[in-house]
Amino acid sequence: METSKTYQEQDALPGSLDDVLSRETGNPVLMLVSFIKKILVIAELEVRKLRHDPTELLTRAAQPALWMLIFGEVFTRVRAIPTGSLSYLDFMAPGILAQSVLFIAIFYGISVIWERDLGIIHKFLASPVPRSALVLGKATSAGVRAVSQAVIIYILSLILGVQLSWKPADLAGIMVVVILSAALFSTFSLIIACIVKTRERFMGIGQVLTMPLFFASNAIYPISIMPGWLKAIARFNPLTYEVDALRTFMINGGHSTYGILFDFIALTGGLVLLTFIAAKLYPTVAR
Numbered sequence: 001m002e003t004s005k006t007y008q009e010q011d012a013l014p015g016s017l018d019d020v021l022s023r024e025t026g027n028p029v030l031m032l033v034s035f036i037k038k039i040l041v042i043a044e045l046e047v048r049k050l051r052h053d054p055t056e057l058l059t060r061a062a063q064p065a066l067w068m069l070i071f072g073e074v075f076t077r078v079r080a081i082p083t084g085s086l087s088y089l090d091f092m093a094p095g096i097l098a099q100s101v102l103f104i105a106i107f108y109g110i111s112v113i114w115e116r117d118l119g120i121i122h123k124f125l126a127s128p129v130p131r132s133a134l135v136l137g138k139a140t141s142a143g144v145r146a147v148s149q150a151v152i153i154y155i156l157s158l159i160l161g162v163q164l165s166w167k168p169a170d171l172a173g174i175m176v177v178v179i180l181s182a183a184l185f186s187t188f189s190l191i192i193a194c195i196v197k198t199r200e201r202f203m204g205i206g207q208v209l210t211m212p213l214f215f216a217s218n219a220i221y222p223i224s225i226m227p228g229w230l231k232a233i234a235r236f237n238p239l240t241y242e243v244d245a246l247r248t249f250m251i252n253g254g255h256s257t258y259g260i261l262f263d264f265i266a267l268t269g270g271l272v273l274l275t276f277i278a279a280k281l282y283p284t285v286a287r
Contacts (some may be wrong), residue, residue, distance in 0.1 A: 038129050042137020046111070047144050061152040064100040068093065068156060071220070081221050085253055086163075093157045093164075094246035094254070095219030098239055100149040101178055102213060105185035107206050108142045109193030112285055116197075121285060131279040135187060139275070142186035143179030150178045154250075163252040173249035173260075180267045181242040187274040194281035219243050223257070241266040 068089070075081060076088040083091035115121040124134055154174075157164055165171075189206070196202050214220075216230060217239040223231055234240050245263040247254040256263060 035130065035133055038133040039137045039140060042124075042129070042134055043140035043144065046138055046141030049111075060104055061100060061149055063103065064096045064149070064153060065156055067099065068096050068153075068160060072096070072160070082225065083222065086251065089160060090163050090251050090254075091222075091247070092220055093153070093160075093162045094250045095217070095243050097150060097153040097178070097246055097250070098181065098217075098219055098243045099214050100153055101146045101182050101242070102185055102210060102239060104146050104149055105142045105182045106189050106210055106213075107203070108138070108186035109189035109191070110199060110202050110206075111138070112190060112193045112282075113197065113199050113202060116285055125283055131282045132275055135190060135275050135278040135282060136183070138190060139183035139187050139271070140179070143182040146178050146182035147175060150174060157250075165250060165252050165254075170249040174246060177242060177245045177249065177263075177267070180264075180271065181238070184238055184267055184271045184274060187271060187278050190278045191274060191281055194278065194285045197285060213237060213239050217243055218257070238267060238270045 072089045072092045075092070079088070081088060081091075112121065115124075154164065192205055193202050196205060216233045217237050218234065219239065223234050223240070226234060241258065241263040244256050244258055245260060245267075248256040248260055248263075258266075
């Protein structure tokens with residue numbers, strides 16, 4: 001007699017998983033397609049959790065909205081920060097979107113600790129899904145959640161009079177940058193979770209990291225006015241390249257300091273490196 005699955009097991013191991021985990025051949029194209037399917041299955045499992053708490057997306061947008069409504073409006077009138085031909089609010093809006101993506105992604109790793117406590121992660125590790133696919137699946141779902149933040153920030157920016165670009169190519173570029181950046185920071189978050197292994201330590205480290213990452217970037221002021229030591233840190237900060245790309249796509253008259261191609265190379269390279277590390281560490285979280 002078959003036993004009924006628990007609520008967690010239904011979310012963790014859907015019936016379609018067996019179909020996706022089909023036998024692979026030596027054909028590189030088929031192997032790549034199979035790998036992508038596995039990533040999408042894991043991502044779908046994570047996105048499904050939004051059904052149980054969709055209000056999380058709105059609450060996550062509260063802090064970035066306050067930054068734009070208060071900090072942005074005040075400094076637009078003060079004119080204390082040089083932003084070239086852009087108004088300060090125009091300059092700041094892409095940075096606040098990047099901040100919102102960061103806040104969504106940097107605490108994403110705590111879900112792995114919850115899954116370990118519920119026994120779900122052991123099922124993932126026992127499956128034939130590659131560890132890198134597990135990591136990228138979770139990263140992709142973080143990107144999907146971050147897209148909702150992009151929509152909220154875009155609407156708020158429109159209300160505040162930010163000179164937004166509505167070109168289809170620019171909107172597509174924004175979506176790609178948001179998903180890629182969320183994937184990068186959520187993978188970094190997963191690495192932290194694998195190392196610290198407890199919710200309390202994880203939340204403490206997450207709180208410590210978010211604001212330094214935000215302030216050591218070009219999100220709310222140009223790198224040119226930073227002291228030398230902070231400039232050096234900013235150039236190694238992935239958030240800097242996310243903001244640089246968003247400012248180019250999002251704002252009429254915005255331009256990239258480092259070049260769009262370099263921005264994408266920096267974000268993609270960071271994601272590949274962190275995925276490799278996370279895939280190695282992922283099994284340790286179950287110990």
